Amino acid sequence: MRDVHVGIIGLGNVGTGSLTILTENAAQLAQKLGFRLIVSAVCSRTAKSRALPAGLEAALVTEDWREVVAHPDVEIVAELIGGTTAAREIVEAAIAAGKAVVTANKELIALEGAALWRQAAARGVQLAIEASVCGGIPIHGVLREGIAADRLEAFYGILNGTSNYILSEIEQYNSEFDAVLAEAQRLGYAEADPTADVDGFDARSKLALLASLAFGVELTPSDIPTSGIRPITPVDFRYAAQLGCTIRLVCSAEATPAGLFLAVRPALIPKDAILASVRGAYNAVWTRGAYGADTFYYGKGAGPTPTGVAVVSDLMRVARDLRSGASGRVSPFGFTGPKPAKPRPIGEQQRAWYLRFRVQDRPGIIASLSAILAQHEISIDAVLQLPKEDWRNLPFVITVESTSGMRISRALEQMSGLDFMVEPPLAMPLEPGL
Amino acid sequence: MRDVHVGIIGLGNVGTGSLTILTENAAQLAQKLGFRLIVSAVCSRTAKSRALPAGLEAALVTEDWREVVAHPDVEIVAELIGGTTAAREIVEAAIAAGKAVVTANKELIALEGAALWRQAAARGVQLAIEASVCGGIPIHGVLREGIAADRLEAFYGILNGTSNYILSEIEQYNSEFDAVLAEAQRLGYAEADPTADVDGFDARSKLALLASLAFGVELTPSDIPTSGIRPITPVDFRYAAQLGCTIRLVCSAEATPAGLFLAVRPALIPKDAILASVRGAYNAVWTRGAYGADTFYYGKGAGPTPTGVAVVSDLMRVARDLRSGASGRVSPFGFTGPKPAKPRPIGEQQRAWYLRFRVQDRPGIIASLSAILAQHEISIDAVLQLPKEDWRNLPFVITVESTSGMRISRALEQMSGLDFMVEPPLAMPLEPGL
Numbered sequence: 031m032r033d034v035h036v037g038i039i040g041l042g043n044v045g046t047g048s049l050t051i052l053t054e055n056a057a058q059l060a061q062k063l064g065f066r067l068i069v070s071a072v073c074s075r076t077a078k079s080r081a082l083p084a085g086l087e088a089a090l091v092t093e094d095w096r097e098v099v100a101h102p103d104v105e106i107v108a109e110l111i112g113g114t115t116a117a118r119e120i121v122e123a124a125i126a127a128g129k130a131v132v133t134a135n136k137e138l139i140a141l142e143g144a145a146l147w148r149q150a151a152a153r154g155v156q157l158a159i160e161a162s163v164c165g166g167i168p169i170h171g172v173l174r175e176g177i178a179a180d181r182l183e184a185f186y187g188i189l190n191g192t193s194n195y196i197l198s199e200i201e202q203y204n205s206e207f208d209a210v211l212a213e214a215q216r217l218g219y220a221e222a223d224p225t226a227d228v229d230g231f232d233a234r235s236k237l238a239l240l241a242s243l244a245f246g247v248e249l250t251p252s253d254i255p256t257s258g259i260r261p262i263t264p265v266d267f268r269y270a271a272q273l274g275c276t277i278r279l280v281c282s283a284e285a286t287p288a289g290l291f292l293a294v295r296p297a298l299i300p301k302d303a304i305l306a307s308v309r310g311a312y313n314a315v316w317t318r319g320a321y322g323a324d325t326f327y328y329g330k331g332a333g334p335t336p337t338g339v340a341v342v343s344d345l346m347r348v349a350r351d352l353r354s355g356a357s358g359r360v361s362p363f364g365f366t367g368p369k370p371a372k373p374r375p376i377g378e379q380q381r382a383w384y385l386r387f388r389v390q391d392r393p394g395i396i397a398s399l400s401a402i403l404a405q406h407e408i409s410i411d412a413v414l415q416l417p418k419e420d421w422r423n424l425p426f427v428i429t430v431e432s433t434s435g436m437r438i439s440r441a442l443e444q445m446s447g448l449d450f451m452v453e454p455p456l457a458m459p460l461e462p463g464l
Numbered sequence: 465m466r467d468v469h470v471g472i473i474g475l476g477n478v479g480t481g482s483l484t485i486l487t488e489n490a491a492q493l494a495q496k497l498g499f500r501l502i503v504s505a506v507c508s509r510t511a512k513s514r515a516l517p518a519g520l521e522a523a524l525v526t527e528d529w530r531e532v533v534a535h536p537d538v539e540i541v542a543e544l545i546g547g548t549t550a551a552r553e554i555v556e557a558a559i560a561a562g563k564a565v566v567t568a569n570k571e572l573i574a575l576e577g578a579a580l581w582r583q584a585a586a587r588g589v590q591l592a593i594e595a596s597v598c599g600g601i602p603i604h605g606v607l608r609e610g611i612a613a614d615r616l617e618a619f620y621g622i623l624n625g626t627s628n629y630i631l632s633e634i635e636q637y638n639s640e641f642d643a644v645l646a647e648a649q650r651l652g653y654a655e656a657d658p659t660a661d662v663d664g665f666d667a668r669s670k671l672a673l674l675a676s677l678a679f680g681v682e683l684t685p686s687d688i689p690t691s692g693i694r695p696i697t698p699v700d701f702r703y704a705a706q707l708g709c710t711i712r713l714v715c716s717a718e719a720t721p722a723g724l725f726l727a728v729r730p731a732l733i734p735k736d737a738i739l740a741s742v743r744g745a746y747n748a749v750w751t752r753g754a755y756g757a758d759t760f761y762y763g764k765g766a767g768p769t770p771t772g773v774a775v776v777s778d779l780m781r782v783a784r785d786l787r788s789g790a791s792g793r794v795s796p797f798g799f800t801g802p803k804p805a806k807p808r809p810i811g812e813q814q815r816a817w818y819l820r821f822r823v824q825d826r827p828g829i830i831a832s833l834s835a836i837l838a839q840h841e842i843s844i845d846a847v848l849q850l851p852k853e854d855w856r857n858l859p860f861v862i863t864v865e866s867t868s869g870m871r872i873s874r875a876l877e878q879m880s881g882l883d884f885m886v887e888p889p890l891a892m893p894l895e896p897g898l
Contacts, residue, residue: 051613051755058615061680064800160610166756168610176594176602176610179485179776181492246495304762307741321485322600322773325763328738335755342613356790366498 031065034349037098039120040111041074044134044161047334048108048341053085059346065353067345071098099123106348108341109133118142125149125157130352132344134161134337140235144248144368147361156351158344159362163236164189164313165337166330171347173243173317174364180319182244186464187281189236191311191331192220192227193259197277197296198309204264219311229258230279230294237281237294240315244283245290246365255376256294261456266386269414269427270298273384273460276306280461289374296458298384303464316464377436381459382411385428385442388452391421395450399428406441408433423452435459465499468783471532473554474545475508478568478595481768482544482775487519493780499787501779505532533557540782542775543567552576559583559591564786566778568595568771574669578682578802581795590785592778593796597670598623598747599771600764605781607677607751608798614753616678620898621715623670625745625765626654626661627693631711631730632743638698653745663692664713664728671715671728674749678717679724680799689810690728695890700820703848703861704732707818707894710740714895723808730892732818737898750898811870815893816845819862819876822886825855829884833862840875842867857886869893 036052038045052059052069060066071090072082078091090101099107099120107124109131111117117138124131131150133139139146139162150157160170164187188194192214199210211228214220226232231251238251259279270277275298284291299306304326308314313331318324330336389395400410408430415426430438442455470486472479486493486503494500505524506516512525524535533541533554541558543551543565551572558565565584567573573580573596584591594604598621622628626648633644645662648654660666665685672685693713704711709732718725733740738760742748747765752758764770823829834844842864849860864872876889 047755055613055615055755058680059613062612062799166759168606168759171605171610172602175777175781176605177773177777178496178780179489179493180773181489246492302741304738304741307736307738319773321481321489321769323764323767323770325600325602325761327759327761329759330757333757336757339611339614339753339756343609343611346612347609351788351790354785354790356785356788365496367495 031353033066033068034105034352035068035070035103036106036108036345037071037073037101037104038069038108038110039073039095039098040109041072041077041080042110042112043334044337044341045074045110047338048110049083049086050335051338051342053083056085059342063346063349065349067349070103071101073098095120096123099127099129104129105352106130106132106345108345109135110341112137114138114141121146122149125153125155128153128155130156130158130348132158132161132341132348134165134341136162136235136239140238140251143239143242144363147363151361156348157362158348160344161337161340163239164315164329165332165340167313167315167327168340168343169240169315169327170243170362172327173240174362177317177319177322177325178364180322182317182319183285184318185241185244185283186305186316186461187237187240188278188305188308188312188314189281189331190227190230190233190279191313192224193233193279194308195219195311196228197259197262197279200262200264201267201276206264207260207262228260230256233279233281233294237283237292241283241290241292242368243364244317245285246363246368247290247371248368249292249371249373253372254292254294257296259296262296265416265425266456268416269386270384272414273298273429274301275299275460276301277458278305278308282461284379286374288378290371291376291379292373293376298458298460299464305464377439378434380432380434382432382462383430383438384458384460385430385438386425386456387428388423388425389450390452391424392450398448399445402441402444403428403430406437408437408441429460465787467500467502468539468786469502469504469537470540470542470779471505471507471535471538472503472542472544473507473529473532474543475506475511476544476546477768478771478775479508479544481772482542483517483520484769485772485776487517490519493776497780497783499783501783504537505535507532529554530557533561533563538563539786540564540566540779542779543569544775546571548572548575555580556583559587559589562587562589564590564592564782566592566595566775566782568599568775570596570669570673574672574685577673577676578797581797585795590782591796592782594778595771595774597673598749598763599766599774601747601749601761602774602777603674603749603761604677604796606761607674608796611751611753611756611759612798614756616751616753617719618752619675619678619717620739620750620895621671621674622712622739622742622746622748623715623765624661624664624667624713625747626658627667627713628742629653629745630662631693631696631713634696634698635701635710640698641694641696662694664690667713667715667728671717671726675717675724675726676802677798678751679719680802681724681805682802683726683805683807687806688726688728691730693730696730699850699859700890702850703820704818706848707732707863708735709733709894710735711892712739712742716895718813720808722812724805725810725813726807727810732892732894733898739898811873812868814866814868816866816896817864817872818892818894819864820859820890821862822857822859823884824886825858826884832882833879836875836878837862837864840871842871842875863894
């Protein structure tokens with residue numbers, strides 16, 4: 031069969047990892063495909079001044095992405111520069127030129143994915159987005175095709191490797207958040223500005239994307255209630271352990287008759303749940319389907335070659351489509367015509383809760399707090415207090431039976447005015463059924 | 465787009481589960497595909513005398529599979545009867561009639577898959593086999609497309625739910641194999657004749673199939689060294705725990721410069737490896753790639769609707785191919801023209817080993833055994849003996865440093881003649897790097 035020529039735009043981590051695979055692993059790729067994948071054009075601001083891997087001697091090397099898109103041999107353009115402005119221009123230009131597009135761009139797809147797919151479908155070209163979320167896990171393909179026949183009821187993800195690494199370190203070494211973050215930054219596991227990772231915004235974009243695929247809706251990331259891991263302290267892991275649980279930054283989607291609940295937040299999960307075994311900078315996804323019951327997927331969340339596997343596997347898939355005459359075979363979102371949707375207010379969701387307080391100890395504290403909980407019709411399940419803590423900043427925990435997040439918020443608001451509170455209470459749901 | 469009509473042959477567990485999904489979930493399937501999947505013909509020996517789900521009123525119901533294959537509307541035939549004789553005839557007849565085939569038939573595909581694919585490719589029709597292994601995990605799609613760009617170095621699977629259930633029960637309740645098996649049979653988790661499950665033959669067929677996909681080779685199941693779980697006793701779990709490990713029936717494939725090592729055997733795996741968290745009647749696959757590092761996939765191994773998800777997801781995929789004009793788009797084996805291959809002799813593989821002995825205790829036993837090990841140049845790592853055991857049938861364990869299975873076999877053979885041995889020693893590898 032005739033070879034397929036591709037153009038690579040962007041030689042950062044992902045571009046470099048993809049080129050490594052396309053050159054080093056070229057023989058096995060050809061053995062799988064029955065034809066070769068040839069890199070005919072490469073664009074980066076530094077491409078001309080750096081050494082490219084062997085096998086690219088004949089490729090056009092340029093600093094102008096338009097030359098890649100316009101290259102007559104190139105049938106598939108890989109957009110690997112990230113960001114949203116130039117990247118969007120590249121993707122739209124490639125689609126307009128009738129070329130298939132593979133992208134690793136999470137922000138672009140979370141914000142503009144549905145609109146770009148409509149352009150691609152209208153032009154009859156493929157848009158492939160596996161690398162945009164959970165680089166090392168082929169989760170798009172799984173949701174779009176692998177378990178497409180199932181009707182998903184719940185989806186839980188650990189989608190941010192940096193937060194998961196930080197939580198794992200706090201748990202293992204009993205260290206404070208700030209110290210672990212500083213060390214992670216020193217080691218290059220966290221960005222100088224860690225907000226996107228530790229405050230949950232990166233995970234939120236990913237959840238929006240994967241929930242679109244899982245439930246056939248078009249979601250706006252900023253509609254998803256999001257909180258990060260900054261308030262988590264070593265003492266929370268010790269209390270969680272007393273409850274047979276650990277703590278993870280959980281991206282959850284729950285389909286109910288009332289609608290879709292979505293959230294990104296730290297949560298307690300049972301230690302023997304398979305999601306609890308995800309430690310360090312890994313990503314994972316757990317699903318529950320009406321027919322297939324529970325399934326679980328795990329791998330590196332990022333990294334040059336793990337994400338490169340996703341990029342090049344998408345190039346292979348699109349190349350197969352091209353050579354078999356089937357461009358635009360399936361929407362990258364799994365559903366035809368997903369509809370814009372708003373999640374249900376998360377305050378309506380029922381959960382058991384972990385409430386951690388820090389107080390200046392004196393008699394009557396439990397009495398005050400339990401009176402407020404009773405007033406909001408919230409039933410206490412257990413009160414936990416570890417020994418040997420400082421009475422001036424005493425951490426203790428109340429767990430309560432399943433109730434709505436709205437009731438919890440109202441009770442906590444009322445509690446926050448109490449004079450013995452050293453800091454605002456921390457509330458985390460206990461995620462059931464994992 | 466024009467609807468796609470399918471024919472279902474076989475209404476056992478998998479056929480019934482598939483029909484449930486095709487009828488109950490029809491609206492969501494159509495929303496995903498952009499057209500409907502319509503069941504136009506159903507064949508089973510009991511189809512005429514049983515109630516079929518709503519939505520099949522217009523379907524042809526027959527006891528003759530030839531009528532399904534010949535039905536003019538049917539574009540895809542799902543072969544769900546199992547076995548190899550009639551099933552092969554059905555698949556070949558459907559291919560000859562120019563119809564795509566979806567099958568859940570492990571034995572047939574393990575034995576005849578490559579030959580059937582050659583027929584399908586020659587006729588330009590699709591052959592889809594996701595449901596033939598690990599019903600609830602879309603592992604074929606993952607290996608064939610999701611991580612197709614990676615070059616796999618190792619593959620570990622827990623591929624037999626019955627054995628995994630039995631091992632989990634022995635571990636959790638400290639029960640003997642025979643008692644757990646009898647209970648599993650009473651509960652319907654194990655067959656009256658449990659040989660295929662507990663002696664590893666079912667897992668062996670599945671490993672042959674998945675290793676073909678992962679490494680692009682055509683394997684004969686009977687070439688894979690296989691041993692089952694009958695010799696595992698509660699005491700083995702206690703010794704394994706002392707080593708920080710648990711025991712699973714592990715299907716392993718390791719690509720080395722010397723060739724491909726394949727085995728099905730009980731093995732020790734670290735308790736904190738994610739594969740160790742697979743308990744009960746689940747299946748799981750762990751891979752290590754040259755580029756994507758480690759990934760992991762988990763779900764129900766069998767069951768009417770989990771396997772039905774695999775069948776119907778394959779029907780959707782093939783239907784999309786048909787409507788986009790791309791029949792025969794990709795070999796179900798991931799590689800074009802996989803070549804027949806023999807695994808390397810497993811005795812050449814290097815592993816650390818767990819050796820469990822049962823002896824009639826007297827002075828000099830360790831001296832005899834360690835002399836034999838030394839003679840075969842095998843280094844002892846540790847000697848473990850739990851307290852309070854019967855001296856007439858004393859179990860104890862020697863772990864040895866990494867060495868070839870061949871040396872271990874020779875040493876064990878020499879040991880088996882010793883007069884203090886109550887039964888032949890049990891050797892299990894410690895699987896590293898999971």
